[in-house]
Amino acid sequence: MKDTEVCRRLLGVEEPWTVTRVRIDTQARELHAFLDRGKGWFNRVLFEQPKSRWRHSNLGAYKAFVHSSLQDDLSDEDRKMPFIGQPGSEFTTGLARKVTDCLRSGLRYREVCELLEIDVHLAWQIRHAIQNGLFGREYTGLADRMTLDSPDTADALVPPASDPVWQFLLESGRMLETRLLSLRLLLTRARQEFPQLEDDVARSIRITEIRRFFVKHRHQLPSELRQLRALREEGQEAKSS
Amino acid sequence: MIRQKGELLDFDAAVERIRSGRPLALAGDRSVLADLPEGNWVAGTSPYFMTREQGECRRDRIFVQELAGEIAGIQSYTRDTLPGFLEDAPENGYTVIILPSGTAIHHDYAEQSPRYPEMYLKPVVGWVAGVHLDDLGREQSQVLDGRECQTFSDRAVAIHLALPQGQTAMVHAVNLFGPDDGPVLRFDDTGFEVDHCLVAGERMRFSEFLKNHDVDCRRPLVADYCGAAINVSIQAVDEDTGKVRLYAPVFRNVEYRLAKPVDDYAERFSSEMPGGTGEILFGCNCILNYQHCGLEGRATEGLAGPITFGEIAYQLLNQTAVVLTLEAD
Numbered sequence: 001m002k003d004t005e006v007c008r009r010l011l012g013v014e015e016p017w018t019v020t021r022v023r024i025d026t027q028a029r030e031l032h033a034f035l036d037r038g039k040g041w042f043n044r045v046l047f048e049q050p051k052s053r054w055r056h057s058n059l060g061a062y063k064a065f066v067h068s069s070l071q072d073d074l075s076d077e078d079r080k081m082p083f084i085g086q087p088g089s090e091f092t093t094g095l096a097r098k099v100t101d102c103l104r105s106g107l108r109y110r111e112v113c114e115l116l117e118i119d120v121h122l123a124w125q126i127r128h129a130i131q132n133g134l135f136g137r138e139y140t141g142l143a144d145r146m147t148l149d150s151p152d153t154a155d156a157l158v159p160p161a162s163d164p165v166w167q168f169l170l171e172s173g174r175m176l177e178t179r180l181l182s183l184r185l186l187l188t189r190a191r192q193e194f195p196q197l198e199d200d201v202a203r204s205i206r207i208t209e210i211r212r213f214f215v216k217h218r219h220q221l222p223s224e225l226r227q228l229r230a231l232r233e234e235g236q237e238a239k240s241s
Numbered sequence: 242m243i244r245q246k247g248e249l250l251d252f253d254a255a256v257e258r259i260r261s262g263r264p265l266a267l268a269g270d271r272s273v274l275a276d277l278p279e280g281n282w283v284a285g286t287s288p289y290f291m292t293r294e295q296g297e298c299r300r301d302r303i304f305v306q307e308l309a310g311e312i313a314g315i316q317s318y319t320r321d322t323l324p325g326f327l328e329d330a331p332e333n334g335y336t337v338i339i340l341p342s343g344t345a346i347h348h349d350y351a352e353q354s355p356r357y358p359e360m361y362l363k364p365v366v367g368w369v370a371g372v373h374l375d376d377l378g379r380e381q382s383q384v385l386d387g388r389e390c391q392t393f394s395d396r397a398v399a400i401h402l403a404l405p406q407g408q409t410a411m412v413h414a415v416n417l418f419g420p421d422d423g424p425v426l427r428f429d430d431t432g433f434e435v436d437h438c439l440v441a442g443e444r445m446r447f448s449e450f451l452k453n454h455d456v457d458c459r460r461p462l463v464a465d466y467c468g469a470a471i472n473v474s475i476q477a478v479d480e481d482t483g484k485v486r487l488y489a490p491v492f493r494n495v496e497y498r499l500a501k502p503v504d505d506y507a508e509r510f511s512s513e514m515p516g517g518t519g520e521i522l523f524g525c526n527c528i529l530n531y532q533h534c535g536l537e538g539r540a541t542e543g544l545a546g547p548i549t550f551g552e553i554a555y556q557l558l559n560q561t562a563v564v565l566t567l568e569a570d
């Protein structure tokens with residue numbers, strides 16, 4: 001059996017979805033599955049379509065990540081598939097569901113994070129989504145429990161993708177002083193593209209990428225994170241005045 | 242000064258390095274690369290090098306850069322698969338990629354790589370392979386995949402390396418050129434060949450602008466990417482069509498200015514090298530800096546590596562030195 005087929009079964013991926021490629025990162029203990037829907041394009045990578053990357057439940061000792069582009073014509077049913085997530089989010093619906101199941105069975109929030117190997121940044125995103133009604137209003141109480149269990153450490157964290165600071169960063173033209181070439185280029189590309197992106201999905205994918213950069217390099221970016229917080233306050237003040 | 246491991250070796254010493262099994266990025270003339278044994282290496286053709294002592298052209302030597310980390314893959318990419326090359330890279334690590342100059346895959350990378358998946362999220366450095374300047378138009382640059390000693394003129398080769406937790410690869414572009422005080426230039430389309438441009442908002446032929454302002458074409462165009470100066474070098478003006486050929490594409494919706502001349506490149510170079518204590522894993526510098534700034538016989542303190550026909554620090558750069566350092570978190 002091909003590795004893509006094994007992966008398809010482990011992830012519970014069903015037609016018309018297919019696993020086109022699998023990459024194992026042994027050093028980081030990560031499995032990356034690349035999904036397509038409908039007819040694939042053989043080995044051709046269609047880079048023009050913005051691609052999302054979601055953390056899924058672990059497969060054995062490996063953290064699983066799913067990569068795919070979501071077409072506009074997806075039905076609501078398709079969008080709820082457990083092995084994918086919302087375009088601007090960083091986790092699959094299946095992982096968020098697992099978090100709520102664990103919480104409902106009595107585990108504390110921190111225990112759930114440890115059990116599922118979710119870091120504080122991702123946990124915060126999931127909590128935020130549940131709070132905003134990902135699974136309906138009856139689950140918002142769970143999110144409140146998560147808040148009590150894990151006091152809000154927003155100042156120490158990278159703001160969630162839904163925070164207006166990201167849009168403000170990309171649209172206001174404000175400079176972010178940084179020595180990292182990668183961040184300079186990433187911001188330049190996003191600022192060039194942002195006004196031309198017609199739909200919110202493409203914009204949220206770009207914001208998620210920038211946020212992912214900040215999470216990944218947070219230890220090297222204390223000054224940039226301070227600037228981001230200042231920008232956030234500035235944006236809030238501008239909005240309220 | 243930061244420690245650097247890259248060095249120019251004779252054939253036998255290079256073979257010995259390959260037999261050690263360690264991951265390597267190699268550069269040399271096609272005649273000397275052709276006989277290398279299989280191993281964990283990628284290579285591209287160029288007979289020009291910066292050693293610790295000086296810039297030199299040698300057809301009988303191989304520049305060997307030993308890379309750190311665990312090999313996550315050595316791969317060749319076609320035009321169809323290249324856009325996904327960073328999806329093969331590990332989450333914590335880096336990639337060294339080499340492209341053959343003047344080919345469709347080189348142009349694809351130059352124009353499209355800023356939009357590739359995972360671009361800027363995973364460190365990538367590399368270079369564009371070339372040929373001896375005496376062989377321009379007669380020989381084709383090549384890249385090699387060392388696993389089976391395959392040679393390509395229409396593919397890119399890449400080596401992906403994973404780093405342990407606590408280590409990060411950092412990409413630096415060392416660019417001595419900065420924008421002058423002249424007018425802002427914009428271009429209608431993304432591409433390697435330019436006909437018209439907007440000069441401070443006024444449309445005119447780019448070749449006329451260069452002629453009217455008596456521009457020394459050794460000065461690149463410079464764009465400001467959130468504080469990073471990114472060059473595009475001018476290759477030639479086509480006398481028949483009046484179009485201007487470039488060594489990298491200009492991008493639509495980006496503002497450019499001509500660069501200020503650089504007085505003494507070799508002298509100024511060390512002050513522009515990245516600070517910090519990280520070990521240099523990879524370096525390269527541009528053939529145009531080698532030619533125009535008189536680097537033959539002179540050293541660029543702190544940086545050794547192949548002299549290349551385009552440099553890659555995420556995207557394609559011109560007239561820039563690229564450095565990859567290994568840093569502790």
